[in-house]
Amino acid sequence: MGDRGPGPAVVWLVRHGESVGNLADARAHADGAGRLELDVRDPDVPLSDTGRSQAEALGRHLASLPADQRPTAVLTSPFARALSTAQLAVAGLDLPLRADExxxxxxxxxxxxxxxxxxxxxxxxxxxxxDLLGKFYYRPPGGESWADVAQRIRSLLATEALRHDGDRLLVVAHQAVVMVFRYVLEGLTEQELLDVDAREQVANASLTRYEADDDGTLHLHSYNAVDHLVARSQDVTEEPDAAPTA
Incomplete structure (x- = not known):
């Protein structure tokens, strides 16, 4: 076997835990409202109580892994809901953590x-x-398309490959970002990505795992895993005062 190419040996992608914004979005859709009831800007939306429990459950799962399988570094979105998820998930692991916009x-x-x-x-x-352009290429006035996000992710992968060479890298971000990582890492077409998105929503605090082959190419190992959250949900059924886990 040849030497592995530069870059992380493992990458985990994590969507942040349930946020107050997720709850406001669900209420708005249930009520047929045109706008979410939130009094903070999007970067400052915090985790809900359930979201914090999810992040803590993720942390227990990571800490339970053998030492040679745990993350060795963490990159996170600077948005409060992702940053809090990352901090809670690795609180007991003494890992370097950096936020990247x-x-x-x-x-x-x-x-x-x-x-x-x-x-x-x-x-x-x-x-x-x-409706005409489709979800991937449509850019809201003053906003970003998924294609724009893909440019960010390509930039991040290019600059972080050497910095995290050989690392088992935990990346905490958002639903669209996780989806676009799949588009970039797997070389999906627009339609293939949209098909994945239509089949299954990225769950809060879920784990998507990639492993590198000998030349450093990352291959999908598991997608949208929530077993660690299900186990936590079963644990708290005996604790009526504990926050539920979605």
Whole structure:
């Protein structure tokens, strides 16, 4: 076997735990509202109590791994919900943790805080343009498309490969970012990515794992795993006062 090429040996992708914004989004959709009820900017949206429990459950799972299988470094989005997830997940592991703005949530521009119903009501022309262009290439006014996020991820992978050569790297970010990582790392087409997105939503605090082969190419090992959260949910059924885990 030849020497492995430069880059991480393992990459875990984690979507942040459930946030107050996720709850507001669910309420808005259930009520048919056009806008989420939030009083903070998107970068400052915190985890919910359930989200904190999810991040702690993730941390227990990582700590339970054999020492030679645990993460050795952490990169995280600087947004509060992702940063808190990362900090809680590695609190007992004494790992270097850095925030990188290239992992931030996709910028929704003028649509920030709005539901699909609100967009169709207030921006009908843009809603039609989105339907025409599709989810991957459509860019909201003042915001980003998934293709824009892909440029960020390509930049991050290019600059971090040598810095994290041989590391088992934990990356904590957001749903669209996890999806675009798959697009970049697996060389998916637009339609293949959209098919994956349509089949299964990236769960809060889920784990997606890539392992490098001998030339350093990362290959998907598991996607959207939540076993560590299910185990936590079963644990707390005997503790009525504990926060539920989604």
């Amino acid at each position: 290239r992992l931030r949530e996709r910028d929704f521009g003028a649509f920030d805080g709005m539901t699909g119903a609100g967009i169709r009501e207030q921006f009908p022309d843009e809603a039609r343009r989105r």
